[in-house]
Structures are given as C-alpha cells and as structure tokens.
Amino acid sequence: MRRRTLPGFSLALGTTVLYLGTIVLLPLAALMLKAADIGPERFVAIITSPRSLAAISVTLTTALWATAFNAVYGLAFAWVLARYDFPGKRILDAVVDIPFALPTAVAGLALTALFAKNGWFGAPLAEWGLQVVYTPLGIAIAMAFTSLPFVVRTVQPVIEDLAHDVEEAARSLGASDLDIARRVIFPAIFPAFLAGCSLAFARSLGEFGAVIFIAGNQPMKTEIVALLTFIRLEEFDYPAAAAISAVMLLAAFALLVATNAIQAWHVRRAGVD
Amino acid sequence: MADRDTLSPRRALRPVGGHPAFKGPLIALVVIVTALMVGGPLAVIFASAFSSGIAAYGAKLADPATLHAIFLTVLVALVVVPINIAFGIAAAWAVGKFDFPGRSLLIALIDVPYSVSPIVAGVAYLFVYGAQGLFGPMLEAAGIKIMFALPAIFLASMFVTAPYVARELIPLMQAQGTDEEEAALSLGASGLRTFILVTLPNIRWALIYGAILCNARVMGEFGAVSVVSGNIRGVTNTLPLQVELLYQDYNVAGAFAAASVLALIGVATIIARGIVERIQRKAEG
Numbered sequence: 001m002r003r004r005t006l007p008g009f010s011l012a013l014g015t016t017v018l019y020l021g022t023i024v025l026l027p028l029a030a031l032m033l034k035a036a037d038i039g040p041e042r043f044v045a046i047i048t049s050p051r052s053l054a055a056i057s058v059t060l061t062t063a064l065w066a067t068a069f070n071a072v073y074g075l076a077f078a079w080v081l082a083r084y085d086f087p088g089k090r091i092l093d094a095v096v097d098i099p100f101a102l103p104t105a106v107a108g109l110a111l112t113a114l115f116a117k118n119g120w121f122g123a124p125l126a127e128w129g130l131q132v133v134y135t136p137l138g139i140a141i142a143m144a145f146t147s148l149p150f151v152v153r154t155v156q157p158v159i160e161d162l163a164h165d166v167e168e169a170a171r172s173l174g175a176s177d178l179d180i181a182r183r184v185i186f187p188a189i190f191p192a193f194l195a196g197c198s199l200a201f202a203r204s205l206g207e208f209g210a211v212i213f214i215a216g217n218q219p220m221k222t223e224i225v226a227l228l229t230f231i232r233l234e235e236f237d238y239p240a241a242a243a244i245s246a247v248m249l250l251a252a253f254a255l256l257v258a259t260n261a262i263q264a265w266h267v268r269r270a271g272v273d
Numbered sequence: 274m275a276d277r278d279t280l281s282p283r284r285a286l287r288p289v290g291g292h293p294a295f296k297g298p299l300i301a302l303v304v305i306v307t308a309l310m311v312g313g314p315l316a317v318i319f320a321s322a323f324s325s326g327i328a329a330y331g332a333k334l335a336d337p338a339t340l341h342a343i344f345l346t347v348l349v350a351l352v353v354v355p356i357n358i359a360f361g362i363a364a365a366w367a368v369g370k371f372d373f374p375g376r377s378l379l380i381a382l383i384d385v386p387y388s389v390s391p392i393v394a395g396v397a398y399l400f401v402y403g404a405q406g407l408f409g410p411m412l413e414a415a416g417i418k419i420m421f422a423l424p425a426i427f428l429a430s431m432f433v434t435a436p437y438v439a440r441e442l443i444p445l446m447q448a449q450g451t452d453e454e455e456a457a458l459s460l461g462a463s464g465l466r467t468f469i470l471v472t473l474p475n476i477r478w479a480l481i482y483g484a485i486l487c488n489a490r491v492m493g494e495f496g497a498v499s500v501v502s503g504n505i506r507g508v509t510n511t512l513p514l515q516v517e518l519l520y521q522d523y524n525v526a527g528a529f530a531a532a533s534v535l536a537l538i539g540v541a542t543i544i545a546r547g548i549v550e551r552i553q554r555k556a557e558g
Binding site for chain 2: 008076098103164199209249
C-alpha cells in the first residue's frame with residue numbers, strides 16, 4: 001500500500017461529504033423523518049387508500065411496459081451501434097441521447113401533440129381504433145421515451161469490449177449464431193443489461209414532466225404516483241405527500257439493492273465480470 | 274471443415290449476427306423505430322412552433338413572462354453549473370486519486386439522485402426549508418426565504434445534477450492514476466500548480482462534457498423545480514414551467530414556441546457533445 005503523496009485529500013473529501021450531506025442526504029433524511037412522524041397506522045392508511053393503490057398500480061404497470069420495450073429495443077440498438085457499420089451510424093449514435101437532452105416537459109408536450117387524435121401518429125392510430133393520449137399506453141410511451149438511453153448506453157460499451165476470440169472459438173466448434181448469442185454473448189452483457197433496465201425502470205417510476213401532459217391525469221385511471229404526490233402538496237396534505245414520496249424513495253433504493261444483488265449473484269455463478 | 278486450414282480464419286468465421294438477412298433488417302428496424310420515436314417528437318415541436326410563421330413565433334417568444342422565464346433559466350444554469358463543476362472535481366479528486374474506507378459508499382451516494390424521482394427531491398426539500406420543514410420556522414423567524422423562491426430552485430437543481438460532472442471525471446481520474454501528479458510534485462511544483470498544469474489538461478474534455486450535460490439538465494429540469502418554485506408567474510417560473518403554464522392556459526402556440534427554445538438547447542447539447550468527443554479522439558490520436 002503506497003502512502004498518500006498527493007495533496008488536497010482532506011479538502012476534496014471534506015467538500016464532497018459536505019456537498020452530498022447538505023444537498024442530497026439532508027433533504028432525503030428530512031423526508032424520511034417526516035414520513036416516520038406520521039405514525040404507522042396513518043401511513044398505511046394513506047398508502048392503501050384506493051386512490052394511492054390505483055396510482056401505484058398504474059405507475060408500476062406502465063413502467064414495466066416501458067422497461068420491457070426498452071429492454072428489447074435498447075438491446076437491439078446497442079448491438080447495431082456496437083457491431084455494424086453503415087451510413088448514418090454516427091447520427092444514430094448521437095440521436096440516442098436526445099431523450100436525455102430534451103427537457104421532460106418538452107418531450108411530454110411533443111408526444112401529446114404527436115399522439116393526439118388529429119396528430120401525426122394519433123390520426124392513423126385512431127383509424128385502427130387505438131387511442132394513446134389520456135390512456136395508460138400514452139403514459140408508457142412517455143416513460144419509454146425518457147428512459148430510452150439507459151439500456152443502450154450501458155450495454156453498448158460492453159458489447160464493443162467483448163473479446164472476439166471466444167465467439168470465434170465457439171463458432172469454429174460449430175455453434176450457431178443463436179447458441180453463441182445465448183451462451184457466450186448474453187451472459188457477458190447481462191450485468192450491464194440488468195443495470196440499464198433497472199435504471200430505466202427507476203426513471204420510469206419517478207417520471208413526471210413527460211407523463212403529465214399525455215396522461216390525462218384522471219384519478220383511479222391515469223394518475224401516476226408522482227402526480228398524486230404533487231396534488232397532495234397542492235392540497236396542503238403534507239403527511240400524504242411525505243408518505244407517498246417515502247414509498248417512492250424506498251422503492252428506488254430497493255431497486256438499486258436488488259440490482260446489485262442480482263449482479264453479484266450472476267458474477268459468482270457465471271464467473272464473468 | 275476439411276479445407277478450413279486453407280482459408281483465413283477471418284473469412285471462414287462470419288461474425289455473430291453478421292448474416293445479411295439478419296443484419297440489414299435489424300439496422301432498418303432500429304433506424305425506423307428511432308426516427309418515429311425520437312425524430313417524431315423533435316420534428317413536431319419545430320413544426321408546431323413555426324406553423325404560423327416566423328413573425329408569430331417571435332411575438333410568442335417576446336411575451337414578457339416567457340422572456341423572464343428564459344432569463345431565469347439562464348441565471349439558474351449560470352449559478353448551478355459552476356457549483357456542480359467544483360463539486361465534481363472535488364469528488365473525483367477524492368474518489369479517483371485516493372483509496373480510503375467508505376470510498377465505494379461515497380461513489381454510490383453520488384449516484385443516488387439518478388434514481389430518485391425529481392418530485393421526491395422537491396418534496397424532500399420542502400421538508401427541510403418549507404414552513405413545515407426542519408429549518409422552516411427558524412428561517413421564517415430570521416426572515417430568510419428559501420422555499421418558493423430562487424434559492425430553492427438553485428438547491429433542487431443542485432440535487433438533480435449532483436452526479437453529472439463527478440460521474441464523467443471519476444473513471445477517468447482513476448484510470449490516469451497519480452504518477453504524473455507525483456512527478457510534478459517531486460519536481461517542486463505546488464499542489465495547485467500541479468492540479469492546473471497536470472490534472473486539468475488531462476480531464477478537460479470529460480469536464481466539458483459533464484458540464485454540457487449538467488447544463489442541459491439544469492435548464493430542462495421540471496419536476497423538482499415545479500415543487501419548490503411555487504410556479505409564481507413572471508417571478509419563479511423557469512422555461513420548462515412556462516411551457517406547462519402556457520399549455521394549461523390553452524396557449525398551445527406559445528407553449529410550443531417556448532418548448533422550441535428548450536429543444537434547441539437540447540439539440541445544441543448533443544452537437545456540442547459530438548464536437549467535444551471528436552476533438553478528444555483527435556487529441557488521443
């Protein structure tokens with residue numbers, strides 16, 4: 001173990017801890033304190049009220065749809081960017097990040113205009129009898145848009161770094177493309193893929209700006225948890241806002257812990273890093 | 274397989290997924306879905322913003338509340354981005370150049386805002402600085418207003434962007450190690466001089482990249498700011514909030530005009546990122 005020879009450690013660490021402490025930890029701790037203050041009985045009553053449960057169910061369902069879509073599409077996207085050369089590839093590579101660079105309110109406004117009954121996409125879809133705006137499908141589309149880059153950007157570098165020799169060895173032993181994809185490539189990219197899906201899911205669960213434009217926000221039907229929190233605040237019902245926010249925060253942490261645990265388990269089992 | 278040795282391995286072994294019947298359609302599918310899903314929203318913003326001509330567009334943007342929202346958004350970015358750069362450098366210096374107990378915990382902590390809903394962040398701030406928050410009564414007694422005012426917008430923006438610069442710098446500083454800095458120090462350079470002349474040039478592109486992303490997020494943040502700002506028209510309304518306000522007022526044309534400014538910032542962010550990456554690649558040879 002080498003001695004620390006560089007200066008500035010205490011200053012840098014002090015600044016970091018102070019910043020994270022006041023900007024990130026203090027508010028989250030205050031939120032948890034407020035939620036704990038409510039008392040377990042009232043807390044449970046708030047969370048299990050029909051409107052809360054409906055919002056939780058809508059949010060979970062639509063976030064799952066959005067994440068499932070991005071798992072498939074993001075994986076294909078990452079593969080295409082990492083493995084093929086074609087004209088316009090650099091543009092495609094840049095376009096991936098637009099959902100992160102575009103403010104969520106702008107995305108929500110644009111998606112609502114596109115899928116409105118007289119919109120570019122909404123009009124043809126309406127002829128098929130499919131309505132997107134003010135339905136859970138619209139919520140899922142908004143979530144899928146804002147969380148699109150996560151799977152692509154976590155999986156793409158891993159596919160680029162995959163050693164070709166293992167694939168070539170498998171190929172020379174007569175393995176088919178599907179076999180190699182399933183038994184060689186997928187296990188190697190799985191931890192990154194899972195991390196990407198988990199980030200996309202977390203983002204979808206908490207998405208607000210993009211969703212509220214397209215959702216219609218009908219209580220019990222198309223009201224997401226983040227909006228319900230916001231409405232409780234506007235009603236000055238602070239205990240309810242605290243309780244619902246605390247549940248969202250705990251869900252986000254549980255997701256992080258679960259992702260790390262599955263990754264660790266996978267690394268142990270498959271022996272890949 | 275008998276004539277395998279006579280062929281070069283590259284020719285004999287087609288890469289996985291390299292069959293034309295798979296490759297072509299897969300590329301086409303990804304391009305089409307992306308054009309619809311990402312190109313569609315971008316196109317509709319500009320098409321709607323300019324649907325009644327440039328003059329009408331200009332008039333919508335010249336609305337005093339929208340102009341004030343643009344000013345406020347730029348002001349927030351001017352305050353928050355430099356602070357985030359300073360924090361990012363400090364965090365990356367501590368975590369990337371040193372090993373200490375609790376290091377991985379600190380890295381995990383930096384990432385927390387990525388997973389927290391902006392609405393939750395806003396609510397959390399309310400319970401610190403709001404009237405019913407931890408410091409609320411104290412601040413009120415002292416006559417300091419943080420909630421539903423500019424300081425709350427700064428703080429909420431600092432929360433949501435905390436990881437942006439640090440995340441770009443940490444892996445880079447870690448990979449670069451401490452050899453160059455140690456050489457400079459052993460030659461008698463001061464710590465600050467070493468940082469400015471040795472470390473900073475090594476990380477400048479990642480720093481710029483992180484700052485660009487941070488700027489885009491600050492200017493576009495909606496959820497957290499809409500909880501803490503109080504949405505006071507012409508006072509604490511940032512541009513994304515103004516977009517929603519105009520839309521709620523059934524001023525759809527005005528909403529699209531304001532949205533187009535934000536969309537332009539987003540597109541500029543992507544282009545700037547591409548330029549930075551290209552320069553970086555060239556610099557690395």
